[in-house]
Amino acid sequence: MKEVRIICRCEDVTEDEVVEAIRNGCTTLDELKHVLRLGMGPCQGRTCMPLAARILARETGKKISEVEIQTSRPPVVPVQLGILAGGEDD
Protein backbone atom coordinates (compact mmCIF):
# COMPACT_ATOMS: atom_id res chain seq x y z
CA MET A 1 0.00 0.00 0.00
CA LYS A 2 1.22 3.49 -0.83
CA GLU A 3 2.41 5.56 2.10
CA VAL A 4 0.12 8.49 2.87
CA ARG A 5 1.86 11.45 4.47
CA ILE A 6 -0.35 13.99 6.22
CA ILE A 7 0.99 17.54 5.94
CA CYS A 8 -1.88 19.48 7.54
CA ARG A 9 -3.32 17.60 10.52
CA CYS A 10 -6.14 20.05 11.21
CA GLU A 11 -7.60 19.92 7.69
CA ASP A 12 -6.39 16.46 6.66
CA VAL A 13 -4.24 17.46 3.67
CA THR A 14 -1.71 14.96 2.30
CA GLU A 15 1.67 15.54 0.70
CA ASP A 16 0.31 14.15 -2.59
CA GLU A 17 -2.44 16.77 -2.60
CA VAL A 18 0.09 19.55 -1.99
CA VAL A 19 2.32 18.28 -4.82
CA GLU A 20 -0.67 17.97 -7.16
CA ALA A 21 -1.76 21.55 -6.42
CA ILE A 22 1.76 22.85 -7.09
CA ARG A 23 1.98 20.91 -10.36
CA ASN A 24 -1.38 22.42 -11.29
CA GLY A 25 -0.12 25.96 -10.92
CA CYS A 26 0.03 27.03 -7.24
CA THR A 27 3.21 29.01 -6.71
CA THR A 28 2.57 30.50 -3.26
CA LEU A 29 1.63 29.25 0.19
CA ASP A 30 -1.43 31.52 0.13
CA GLU A 31 -2.74 29.75 -2.99
CA LEU A 32 -2.12 26.32 -1.41
CA LYS A 33 -4.05 27.51 1.65
CA HIS A 34 -7.00 28.59 -0.48
CA VAL A 35 -7.31 25.52 -2.69
CA LEU A 36 -6.57 22.90 -0.04
CA ARG A 37 -7.63 24.63 3.24
CA LEU A 38 -4.05 23.92 4.34
CA GLY A 39 -3.35 25.86 7.55
CA MET A 40 -6.94 26.99 8.07
CA GLY A 41 -7.53 24.80 11.15
CA PRO A 42 -7.00 25.40 14.87
CA CYS A 43 -3.18 25.49 14.67
CA GLN A 44 -3.32 28.15 11.93
CA GLY A 45 -0.50 26.61 9.93
CA ARG A 46 2.07 26.23 12.68
CA THR A 47 2.68 22.59 11.77
CA CYS A 48 1.96 22.46 8.07
CA MET A 49 3.27 25.71 6.66
CA PRO A 50 7.01 24.99 7.21
CA LEU A 51 6.44 21.54 5.66
CA ALA A 52 4.47 22.99 2.74
CA ALA A 53 7.17 25.64 2.19
CA ARG A 54 9.77 22.87 1.86
CA ILE A 55 7.62 20.95 -0.60
CA LEU A 56 7.00 24.14 -2.60
CA ALA A 57 10.75 24.87 -2.71
CA ARG A 58 11.51 21.31 -3.76
CA GLU A 59 8.85 21.18 -6.49
CA THR A 60 9.55 24.62 -7.97
CA GLY A 61 13.34 24.57 -7.67
CA LYS A 62 13.36 27.61 -5.39
CA LYS A 63 15.41 28.07 -2.25
CA ILE A 64 13.37 27.81 0.93
CA SER A 65 14.27 31.45 1.64
CA GLU A 66 12.63 32.45 -1.67
CA VAL A 67 9.25 30.96 -0.76
CA GLU A 68 7.02 33.80 0.36
CA ILE A 69 5.60 33.12 3.83
CA GLN A 70 1.82 32.97 4.12
CA THR A 71 -0.11 35.88 5.58
CA SER A 72 -0.65 35.23 9.29
CA ARG A 73 -3.95 36.31 10.79
CA PRO A 74 -4.93 37.32 14.32
CA PRO A 75 -5.88 36.24 16.94
CA VAL A 76 -2.94 33.76 16.48
CA VAL A 77 -4.31 31.41 19.14
CA PRO A 78 -7.99 30.38 19.29
CA VAL A 79 -10.07 32.62 21.60
CA GLN A 80 -13.66 32.02 22.67
CA LEU A 81 -16.29 34.44 21.31
CA GLY A 82 -17.67 34.75 24.86
CA ILE A 83 -14.33 36.01 26.18
CA LEU A 84 -13.98 38.54 23.35
CA ALA A 85 -17.56 39.65 23.98
CA GLY A 86 -16.64 40.34 27.61
CA GLY A 87 -19.19 37.89 29.05
CA GLU A 88 -19.36 38.02 32.87
CA ASP A 89 -20.33 34.37 33.33
CA ASP A 90 -17.11 32.93 31.89
Added chain:
Amino acid sequence: MFPCSWAYWRVVKMIEKTDVAIVGGGINGCALAYELSLRGINAAVIERNYLASGATGRCGAGIRQQWSTKENAALAIESVRIFEHLEDELGSDIGLKQGGYLIAIHDEKDMGQAEKNVSMQRSLGLDVGILGPDEMVEIVPILDVEGMGAIGATFCPTDGNADPFKTTYAYANAAVRNGAKIYKFTEVKDILVENGKVKGIKTDKGKIKADVVVNAAGAWSKKIAEMAGIELPNVPYKKEIMVTERVEYVFDPMVISFKDGIYFSQQEEGQILGGIPPPETVTGYETSPTLPFLEHMSGTITRYAPVLKHVNVLRQWTGFYDVTPDALPILGEVEGLEGFIQCNGFSGHGFMLSPMVTKLLAELIAGEKPSLPIDRLNLKRFESMEFDEKEKYVVG
Protein backbone atom coordinates in the same frame (compact mmCIF):
# COMPACT_ATOMS: atom_id res chain seq x y z
CA MET B 1 -9.89 17.31 -2.46
CA PHE B 2 -8.29 19.50 -5.06
CA PRO B 3 -11.13 21.42 -6.74
CA CYS B 4 -10.05 21.31 -10.34
CA SER B 5 -7.10 21.16 -12.67
CA TRP B 6 -5.75 24.52 -13.74
CA ALA B 7 -2.54 23.38 -15.40
CA TYR B 8 -3.66 25.31 -18.45
CA TRP B 9 -2.55 28.64 -17.11
CA ARG B 10 0.52 27.59 -15.18
CA VAL B 11 3.09 29.08 -17.54
CA VAL B 12 1.79 31.39 -20.21
CA LYS B 13 3.89 33.39 -22.62
CA MET B 14 2.84 37.05 -22.79
CA ILE B 15 0.81 37.74 -25.92
CA GLU B 16 1.06 40.93 -27.98
CA LYS B 17 -2.58 41.30 -28.99
CA THR B 18 -6.03 40.19 -27.84
CA ASP B 19 -9.65 41.22 -28.40
CA VAL B 20 -10.41 42.18 -24.79
CA ALA B 21 -7.90 42.95 -22.02
CA ILE B 22 -9.45 42.45 -18.57
CA VAL B 23 -7.80 44.18 -15.62
CA GLY B 24 -8.35 42.13 -12.46
CA GLY B 25 -8.37 38.35 -11.84
CA GLY B 26 -11.21 38.22 -9.33
CA ILE B 27 -14.53 36.50 -9.90
CA ASN B 28 -15.76 39.13 -12.37
CA GLY B 29 -12.59 39.21 -14.49
CA CYS B 30 -12.44 35.42 -14.76
CA ALA B 31 -16.17 34.96 -15.35
CA LEU B 32 -16.13 37.64 -18.04
CA ALA B 33 -13.22 35.92 -19.83
CA TYR B 34 -15.34 32.74 -19.85
CA GLU B 35 -18.52 34.48 -21.09
CA LEU B 36 -16.52 36.16 -23.88
CA SER B 37 -14.93 32.83 -24.85
CA LEU B 38 -18.44 31.40 -25.43
CA ARG B 39 -18.94 34.13 -28.03
CA GLY B 40 -15.64 33.45 -29.83
CA ILE B 41 -13.98 36.55 -28.36
CA ASN B 42 -10.39 36.25 -27.08
CA ALA B 43 -9.61 37.74 -23.69
CA ALA B 44 -6.52 38.19 -21.54
CA VAL B 45 -6.96 38.58 -17.77
CA ILE B 46 -4.20 40.54 -16.03
CA GLU B 47 -3.96 40.02 -12.26
CA ARG B 48 -1.37 41.79 -10.10
CA ASN B 49 -1.40 39.07 -7.43
CA TYR B 50 -2.91 35.55 -7.60
CA LEU B 51 -6.50 34.84 -8.70
CA ALA B 52 -9.17 35.83 -6.15
CA SER B 53 -6.51 37.52 -3.99
CA GLY B 54 -8.62 40.69 -3.54
CA ALA B 55 -12.22 41.08 -2.46
CA THR B 56 -13.36 37.80 -4.08
CA GLY B 57 -11.18 35.59 -1.90
CA ARG B 58 -11.89 37.63 1.23
CA CYS B 59 -15.66 37.89 0.99
CA GLY B 60 -18.44 36.33 3.05
CA ALA B 61 -19.30 34.00 0.14
CA GLY B 62 -23.02 34.81 0.33
CA ILE B 63 -25.48 34.77 -2.55
CA ARG B 64 -28.55 36.91 -1.86
CA GLN B 65 -31.55 37.79 -4.01
CA GLN B 66 -33.40 39.89 -1.39
CA TRP B 67 -32.64 43.50 -2.35
CA SER B 68 -34.40 46.83 -2.01
CA THR B 69 -33.68 47.93 -5.61
CA LYS B 70 -35.14 46.16 -8.62
CA GLU B 71 -31.77 46.34 -10.46
CA ASN B 72 -29.91 44.34 -7.83
CA ALA B 73 -32.79 41.90 -7.27
CA ALA B 74 -33.06 41.15 -10.99
CA LEU B 75 -29.27 40.73 -11.39
CA ALA B 76 -29.16 38.46 -8.32
CA ILE B 77 -32.15 36.30 -9.35
CA GLU B 78 -30.65 35.72 -12.80
CA SER B 79 -27.24 35.05 -11.20
CA VAL B 80 -28.73 32.35 -8.96
CA ARG B 81 -30.27 30.69 -12.02
CA ILE B 82 -26.76 30.53 -13.50
CA PHE B 83 -25.10 29.44 -10.21
CA GLU B 84 -27.58 26.53 -10.03
CA HIS B 85 -26.18 24.87 -13.16
CA LEU B 86 -22.66 26.31 -13.09
CA GLU B 87 -20.91 23.13 -11.91
CA ASP B 88 -22.26 21.25 -14.94
CA GLU B 89 -21.53 24.12 -17.27
CA LEU B 90 -17.93 24.70 -16.12
CA GLY B 91 -17.13 21.09 -15.29
CA SER B 92 -15.90 21.65 -11.73
CA ASP B 93 -17.10 22.04 -8.17
CA ILE B 94 -18.10 25.54 -6.97
CA GLY B 95 -19.29 24.56 -3.48
CA LEU B 96 -22.84 25.90 -3.96
CA LYS B 97 -25.22 25.54 -1.01
CA GLN B 98 -28.73 27.00 -1.07
CA GLY B 99 -29.59 27.28 2.59
CA GLY B 100 -31.46 30.58 2.34
CA TYR B 101 -30.95 34.06 3.80
CA LEU B 102 -32.80 35.02 6.95
CA ILE B 103 -33.04 38.80 7.32
CA ALA B 104 -34.03 40.12 10.74
CA ILE B 105 -36.93 42.55 11.07
CA HIS B 106 -36.48 44.69 14.20
CA ASP B 107 -39.50 46.99 14.40
CA GLU B 108 -42.64 48.20 12.64
CA LYS B 109 -40.65 50.52 10.37
CA ASP B 110 -38.44 47.57 9.29
CA MET B 111 -41.60 45.54 8.75
CA GLY B 112 -42.97 48.18 6.39
CA GLN B 113 -39.78 48.17 4.31
CA ALA B 114 -39.68 44.33 4.39
CA GLU B 115 -43.28 44.07 3.13
CA LYS B 116 -42.50 46.51 0.32
CA ASN B 117 -39.37 44.60 -0.67
CA VAL B 118 -40.99 41.17 -0.49
CA SER B 119 -43.77 42.35 -2.75
CA MET B 120 -41.27 43.80 -5.29
CA GLN B 121 -39.13 40.63 -5.12
CA ARG B 122 -42.19 38.40 -5.57
CA SER B 123 -43.19 40.43 -8.63
CA LEU B 124 -39.85 39.29 -10.09
CA GLY B 125 -40.77 35.66 -9.37
CA LEU B 126 -38.72 35.16 -6.18
CA ASP B 127 -39.84 32.63 -3.56
CA VAL B 128 -39.64 34.84 -0.45
CA GLY B 129 -41.81 35.38 2.61
CA ILE B 130 -42.06 36.78 6.13
CA LEU B 131 -41.49 34.54 9.17
CA GLY B 132 -42.59 34.96 12.79
CA PRO B 133 -40.22 34.38 15.76
CA ASP B 134 -41.15 30.67 16.13
CA GLU B 135 -40.44 29.91 12.49
CA MET B 136 -37.11 31.74 12.74
CA VAL B 137 -36.00 29.42 15.56
CA GLU B 138 -37.23 26.38 13.63
CA ILE B 139 -34.87 27.28 10.79
CA VAL B 140 -31.95 28.51 12.94
CA PRO B 141 -32.30 26.74 16.32
CA ILE B 142 -29.43 28.66 17.98
CA LEU B 143 -31.10 32.08 17.57
CA ASP B 144 -32.28 34.11 20.56
CA VAL B 145 -34.97 36.20 18.86
CA GLU B 146 -35.43 38.42 21.92
CA GLY B 147 -31.67 38.96 22.24
CA MET B 148 -31.59 39.92 18.57
CA GLY B 149 -34.30 42.47 19.22
CA ALA B 150 -36.27 40.97 16.33
CA ILE B 151 -40.00 40.68 15.71
CA GLY B 152 -39.71 38.55 12.57
CA ALA B 153 -37.61 37.95 9.48
CA THR B 154 -37.82 37.66 5.74
CA PHE B 155 -36.61 34.37 4.31
CA CYS B 156 -35.73 33.23 0.80
CA PRO B 157 -34.84 29.52 0.60
CA THR B 158 -32.92 29.72 -2.70
CA ASP B 159 -30.38 32.27 -1.41
CA GLY B 160 -27.17 30.70 -0.15
CA ASN B 161 -23.43 30.65 -0.63
CA ALA B 162 -20.69 29.22 -2.84
CA ASP B 163 -16.93 28.88 -2.52
CA PRO B 164 -15.37 32.04 -4.04
CA PHE B 165 -12.01 30.35 -4.73
CA LYS B 166 -13.52 27.28 -6.37
CA THR B 167 -15.94 29.39 -8.40
CA THR B 168 -13.17 31.71 -9.62
CA TYR B 169 -10.91 28.79 -10.58
CA ALA B 170 -13.82 26.99 -12.26
CA TYR B 171 -14.52 30.04 -14.45
CA ALA B 172 -10.77 30.61 -15.09
CA ASN B 173 -10.20 27.01 -16.17
CA ALA B 174 -13.19 26.94 -18.45
CA ALA B 175 -12.10 30.26 -20.01
CA VAL B 176 -8.57 28.99 -20.60
CA ARG B 177 -9.86 25.74 -22.12
CA ASN B 178 -11.76 27.96 -24.58
CA GLY B 179 -8.65 29.99 -25.46
CA ALA B 180 -8.49 32.82 -22.90
CA LYS B 181 -5.12 33.81 -21.38
CA ILE B 182 -4.61 34.47 -17.68
CA TYR B 183 -1.51 36.24 -16.36
CA LYS B 184 -1.12 36.26 -12.59
CA PHE B 185 1.58 38.29 -10.78
CA THR B 186 1.41 40.78 -13.65
CA GLU B 187 0.65 44.44 -12.96
CA VAL B 188 -1.10 46.90 -15.24
CA LYS B 189 0.93 50.11 -15.37
CA ASP B 190 -0.97 52.12 -17.97
CA ILE B 191 -3.94 52.10 -20.31
CA LEU B 192 -3.14 53.05 -23.89
CA VAL B 193 -5.53 55.65 -25.35
CA GLU B 194 -5.53 57.28 -28.80
CA ASN B 195 -8.10 59.71 -30.19
CA GLY B 196 -10.82 58.86 -27.68
CA LYS B 197 -10.37 55.09 -28.07
CA VAL B 198 -8.55 52.53 -25.91
CA LYS B 199 -5.77 50.70 -27.72
CA GLY B 200 -4.50 48.30 -25.08
CA ILE B 201 -2.62 48.10 -21.80
CA LYS B 202 0.96 48.36 -20.62
CA THR B 203 2.03 45.87 -17.95
CA ASP B 204 5.28 45.28 -16.08
CA LYS B 205 5.83 42.35 -18.44
CA GLY B 206 5.04 44.04 -21.73
CA LYS B 207 2.30 45.69 -23.79
CA ILE B 208 -0.90 44.00 -24.98
CA LYS B 209 -2.88 45.61 -27.80
CA ALA B 210 -6.66 45.42 -27.44
CA ASP B 211 -9.59 47.49 -28.70
CA VAL B 212 -11.56 46.76 -25.55
CA VAL B 213 -10.23 47.13 -21.99
CA VAL B 214 -12.39 46.08 -19.03
CA ASN B 215 -11.79 47.58 -15.59
CA ALA B 216 -12.64 44.76 -13.14
CA ALA B 217 -10.02 45.71 -10.56
CA GLY B 218 -12.36 45.88 -7.53
CA ALA B 219 -11.15 48.36 -4.93
CA TRP B 220 -8.34 49.43 -7.28
CA SER B 221 -10.74 50.25 -10.15
CA LYS B 222 -10.56 53.96 -9.38
CA LYS B 223 -6.76 53.89 -9.87
CA ILE B 224 -7.04 51.87 -13.08
CA ALA B 225 -9.62 54.32 -14.49
CA GLU B 226 -7.29 57.23 -13.67
CA MET B 227 -4.71 55.65 -16.01
CA ALA B 228 -7.22 56.24 -18.81
CA GLY B 229 -8.04 59.74 -17.57
CA ILE B 230 -11.46 58.72 -16.25
CA GLU B 231 -12.65 59.62 -12.76
CA LEU B 232 -14.79 57.08 -10.90
CA PRO B 233 -16.75 58.04 -7.76
CA ASN B 234 -15.81 54.71 -6.11
CA VAL B 235 -14.33 54.68 -2.58
CA PRO B 236 -12.55 51.65 -1.05
CA TYR B 237 -13.88 50.80 2.42
CA LYS B 238 -11.93 48.47 4.69
CA LYS B 239 -14.21 45.64 5.89
CA GLU B 240 -13.49 42.98 8.50
CA ILE B 241 -14.54 39.35 8.83
CA MET B 242 -13.81 36.38 11.09
CA VAL B 243 -14.13 32.61 11.14
CA THR B 244 -14.46 30.14 14.01
CA GLU B 245 -13.31 26.57 14.51
CA ARG B 246 -15.44 23.79 13.04
CA VAL B 247 -18.44 22.84 15.14
CA GLU B 248 -21.37 20.48 14.61
CA TYR B 249 -23.47 21.58 11.65
CA VAL B 250 -26.66 23.16 13.04
CA PHE B 251 -28.03 25.79 10.63
CA ASP B 252 -28.38 26.32 6.90
CA PRO B 253 -29.11 30.00 6.18
CA MET B 254 -27.05 33.16 6.27
CA VAL B 255 -28.45 35.31 9.11
CA ILE B 256 -28.25 39.06 8.54
CA SER B 257 -29.53 42.34 9.99
CA PHE B 258 -29.42 45.72 8.30
CA LYS B 259 -29.87 47.46 11.66
CA ASP B 260 -26.82 45.84 13.29
CA GLY B 261 -24.98 45.34 9.99
CA ILE B 262 -24.14 41.77 11.00
CA TYR B 263 -24.05 38.68 8.77
CA PHE B 264 -23.06 35.13 9.70
CA SER B 265 -23.43 31.65 8.28
CA GLN B 266 -22.18 28.14 8.91
CA GLN B 267 -20.04 26.69 6.15
CA GLU B 268 -20.21 23.08 4.93
CA GLU B 269 -17.18 22.09 7.02
CA GLY B 270 -18.84 23.48 10.18
CA GLN B 271 -16.99 26.76 10.76
CA ILE B 272 -19.00 29.93 11.37
CA LEU B 273 -18.06 32.87 9.16
CA GLY B 274 -19.28 36.41 9.71
CA GLY B 275 -18.72 40.13 9.68
CA ILE B 276 -20.06 43.44 10.94
CA PRO B 277 -19.03 47.03 10.20
CA PRO B 278 -16.00 47.87 12.36
CA PRO B 279 -16.71 50.54 15.03
CA GLU B 280 -14.40 52.92 13.16
CA THR B 281 -15.05 53.41 9.42
CA VAL B 282 -11.79 53.29 7.46
CA THR B 283 -11.45 54.22 3.80
CA GLY B 284 -8.33 53.79 1.68
CA TYR B 285 -6.01 50.83 1.27
CA GLU B 286 -5.15 50.01 4.88
CA THR B 287 -5.52 46.26 5.61
CA SER B 288 -4.81 45.50 9.27
CA PRO B 289 -7.46 43.53 11.20
CA THR B 290 -8.54 45.16 14.48
CA LEU B 291 -9.44 44.03 17.99
CA PRO B 292 -12.38 46.51 18.23
CA PHE B 293 -13.98 44.72 15.25
CA LEU B 294 -13.49 41.33 16.84
CA GLU B 295 -14.95 42.51 20.16
CA HIS B 296 -17.94 44.15 18.47
CA MET B 297 -18.53 41.07 16.29
CA SER B 298 -18.26 38.73 19.28
CA GLY B 299 -20.62 40.85 21.37
CA THR B 300 -23.25 40.98 18.63
CA ILE B 301 -23.05 37.37 17.40
CA THR B 302 -23.31 36.01 20.98
CA ARG B 303 -26.36 38.24 21.51
CA TYR B 304 -27.93 36.71 18.37
CA ALA B 305 -26.88 33.15 19.24
CA PRO B 306 -25.71 32.90 22.90
CA VAL B 307 -24.46 29.30 22.57
CA LEU B 308 -21.69 30.57 20.28
CA LYS B 309 -19.89 32.12 23.26
CA HIS B 310 -18.21 28.74 23.78
CA VAL B 311 -16.90 28.59 20.21
CA ASN B 312 -13.32 29.64 19.38
CA VAL B 313 -12.42 32.28 16.81
CA LEU B 314 -9.54 31.05 14.66
CA ARG B 315 -8.87 33.88 12.26
CA GLN B 316 -9.85 37.39 11.22
CA TRP B 317 -8.91 39.29 8.07
CA THR B 318 -9.89 42.31 6.03
CA GLY B 319 -11.02 43.05 2.50
CA PHE B 320 -12.42 46.01 0.58
CA TYR B 321 -15.87 47.05 -0.55
CA ASP B 322 -15.54 49.13 -3.75
CA VAL B 323 -18.40 51.50 -2.88
CA THR B 324 -20.34 53.78 -5.23
CA PRO B 325 -22.63 56.65 -4.12
CA ASP B 326 -25.78 54.52 -4.73
CA ALA B 327 -24.23 51.16 -3.73
CA LEU B 328 -24.98 49.79 -7.22
CA PRO B 329 -22.28 48.60 -9.65
CA ILE B 330 -20.91 50.61 -12.57
CA LEU B 331 -21.35 48.60 -15.76
CA GLY B 332 -20.79 49.31 -19.44
CA GLU B 333 -18.79 51.57 -21.74
CA VAL B 334 -17.60 54.99 -20.63
CA GLU B 335 -19.09 57.78 -22.74
CA GLY B 336 -16.32 59.55 -24.66
CA LEU B 337 -13.78 56.71 -24.37
CA GLU B 338 -14.62 54.00 -26.86
CA GLY B 339 -13.78 50.47 -25.73
CA PHE B 340 -13.29 51.29 -22.02
CA ILE B 341 -15.75 49.10 -20.13
CA GLN B 342 -16.44 49.33 -16.40
CA CYS B 343 -17.20 46.25 -14.30
CA ASN B 344 -16.73 47.55 -10.77
CA GLY B 345 -18.30 49.46 -7.87
CA PHE B 346 -20.04 46.34 -6.57
CA SER B 347 -20.17 47.83 -3.05
CA GLY B 348 -19.73 44.45 -1.35
CA HIS B 349 -21.80 42.29 -3.71
CA GLY B 350 -19.49 41.47 -6.62
CA PHE B 351 -19.30 37.74 -6.03
CA MET B 352 -23.04 37.08 -5.90
CA LEU B 353 -23.86 39.23 -8.93
CA SER B 354 -20.96 38.08 -11.11
CA PRO B 355 -22.61 35.33 -13.22
CA MET B 356 -25.29 37.62 -14.66
CA VAL B 357 -23.20 40.81 -14.76
CA THR B 358 -20.45 39.15 -16.80
CA LYS B 359 -22.98 37.55 -19.13
CA LEU B 360 -24.55 40.99 -19.79
CA LEU B 361 -21.17 42.64 -20.39
CA ALA B 362 -20.12 39.85 -22.76
CA GLU B 363 -23.36 40.38 -24.69
CA LEU B 364 -22.65 44.11 -24.82
CA ILE B 365 -19.04 43.60 -26.02
CA ALA B 366 -20.19 41.04 -28.61
CA GLY B 367 -22.69 43.57 -29.98
CA GLU B 368 -25.70 41.49 -28.89
CA LYS B 369 -28.74 42.98 -27.19
CA PRO B 370 -28.20 42.57 -23.40
CA SER B 371 -30.78 40.17 -21.94
CA LEU B 372 -31.47 42.71 -19.14
CA PRO B 373 -31.25 46.49 -19.57
CA ILE B 374 -28.03 47.83 -17.98
CA ASP B 375 -28.04 51.43 -19.25
CA ARG B 376 -29.13 52.70 -15.85
CA LEU B 377 -25.94 51.28 -14.32
CA ASN B 378 -23.65 53.27 -16.62
CA LEU B 379 -21.09 55.65 -15.11
CA LYS B 380 -22.96 58.62 -16.61
CA ARG B 381 -25.67 58.36 -13.92
CA PHE B 382 -23.30 60.13 -11.49
CA GLU B 383 -22.70 63.16 -13.72
CA SER B 384 -25.71 65.00 -12.35
CA MET B 385 -25.73 63.10 -9.04
CA GLU B 386 -29.40 62.51 -9.74
CA PHE B 387 -29.47 58.75 -9.66
CA ASP B 388 -32.85 57.18 -8.92
CA GLU B 389 -32.64 55.14 -5.79
CA LYS B 390 -29.91 53.99 -3.42
CA GLU B 391 -29.59 50.31 -2.50
CA LYS B 392 -30.43 50.25 1.22
CA TYR B 393 -29.78 46.58 1.84
CA VAL B 394 -26.04 46.54 2.60
CA VAL B 395 -24.40 44.63 5.48
CA GLY B 396 -20.86 44.08 6.75
